[in-house]
Amino acid sequence: MAENYWFRRHETVYRALVPRCVGATVLEAGCGEGYGADLLAGVARVVLALDCDAPTVTHVRRRYPGIGVARGNLIVLPVRDCGCDAVVSLQVIEHLWEQERFLRECARVLAPGRVLLVSTPNRITFSPGRETPLNPFHSRELSAPELAALIDDAGFVDVEVLGLHHGPRLRELDGAHGGSLVDAQVTVALGGGEWPAALLRDVASVTCADFELRAADVDASLDLVALAVRP
Numbered sequence: 001m002a003e004n005y006w007f008r009r010h011e012t013v014y015r016a017l018v019p020r021c022v023g024a025t026v027l028e029a030g031c032g033e034g035y036g037a038d039l040l041a042g043v044a045r046v047v048l049a050l051d052c053d054a055p056t057v058t059h060v061r062r063r064y065p066g067i068g069v070a071r072g073n074l075i076v077l078p079v080r081d082c083g084c085d086a087v088v089s090l091q092v093i094e095h096l097w098e099q100e101r102f103l104r105e106c107a108r109v110l111a112p113g114r115v116l117l118v119s120t121p122n123r124i125t126f127s128p129g130r131e132t133p134l135n136p137f138h139s140r141e142l143s144a145p146e147l148a149a150l151i152d153d154a155g156f157v158d159v160e161v162l163g164l165h166h167g168p169r170l171r172e173l174d175g176a177h178g179g180s181l182v183d184a185q186v187t188v189a190l191g192g193g194e195w196p197a198a199l200l201r202d203v204a205s206v207t208c209a210d211f212e213l214r215a216a217d218v219d220a221s222l223d224l225v226a227l228a229v230r231p
Contacts, residue, residue, distance in 0.1 A: 030092030034060035163221025
């Protein structure tokens with residue numbers, strides 16, 4: 001049941017990026033399950049979904065036949081120079097050891113004036129007070145200034161970092177579940193116990209409209225969303 005919350009949280013970002021992908025040649029670097037690439041394909045001229053995991057590529061190819069999908073190394077993107085109008089990479093960079101190299105590759109494959117769209121968990125709220133990420137599958141988490149600096153160093157301009165936050169209804173649910181709906185889900189999941197009926201109901205009710213993407217209070221956000229232009 002927790003999957004609904006995380007799905008809607010990520011879907012909110014994909015939907016916010018849709019207007020920037022209209023008519024574009026889009027590369028999604030690290031496509032995961034593939035629903036985001038499929039969503040963008042509804043407006044893009046063409047979408048190439050790329051992932052390093054072979055079973056993931058097989059799944060995406062079968063479930064979303066309308067998009068191109070390939071297996072590839074994200075730090076050596078199998079795309080020609082200036083071949084894309086948009087590079088989308090959501091909740092991926094925190095898994096990479098060579099983050100700087102990945103961003104330089106994104107700059108290489110983007111045409112001049114085209115856009116990079118990256119999201120990642122906010123280190124300040126995801127692993128508060130820690131140098132080592134709480135998630136063992138994350139190599140390095142980033143704060144907003146750290147993410148902006150990496151993208152700037154890779155040669156991008158007009159770097160903007162937004163934050164994804166709980167909207168009013170989710171803030172009410174935070175209060176109803178001990179101060180954090182996320183922590184309430186994690187506690188049950190780690191404990192292996194039964195989900196309380198109220199928590200099940202509230203998590204199932206989450207929609208994209210319950211999240212806010214904004215420039216204000218970025219340090220307090222759940223996820224960071226960076227937009228930048230290849231000069």
